[in-house]
Amino acid sequence: MRFLSRRLVMPNDLNFAGSLFGGRILEWIDEEAYIFAACQLDAKSLVTKHIGAISFETSAYQGDVVEFGLGVKQVGRSSVTLTCVVRNKQTKQxxxxxxxxxxxxxxxxxxxxxxxxxxxxELESIKIETPE
Incomplete structure (x- = not known):
């Protein structure tokens, strides 16, 4: 799993309970996964067809830095299937x-x-620079 990008949890990203809103994290996952797939396939014309099981494991709060790990799970003729893990940069949870x-x-x-x-x-052999 390659952790490729990070985001800062801001006040506008929070739900009524003061933690990261689930809808916001799903928006980020779709965007980050698209960027990863587009870079891997060297193609811009991609559409999201399906997002399967989603498991929320712990909360994130204002000021937390979250990072996105992405990996290729399966490759079809015209499709690519990915897995995304979002974790807290500091705690690694x-x-x-x-x-x-x-x-x-x-x-x-x-x-x-x-x-x-x-x-x-081919996709697994692509070298991607990860942030420090």
Missing amino acids: NICVADDIVFVHIDPASRQPQPHGKTKE
Whole structure:
């Protein structure tokens, strides 16, 4: 699992109980997973098809730095399936795990699925710089 990006939990990200709002973290997961998939496949024309099991494990609070770990789980002809772990940067505790995030590569004109031409082995061999 590669932890590739971080976000600071701000006041606007909180729910009524003062912890990170679940909807906000899901928004971040979708965005971070898209960026990862687009970089891995070297393609911009991706759409989110499915997000499977989501498990909220612990809370995050204002001022916490959360980081996103992403990994390729499966590669199809026109799709890629990812796993995302969101954890607290300081404590390393998992905040949320989203499994089976599926993106489909589409033709921009027809909006129909289009082969992306990558294999799981190719994607696993891509070197990505991680933040310090």
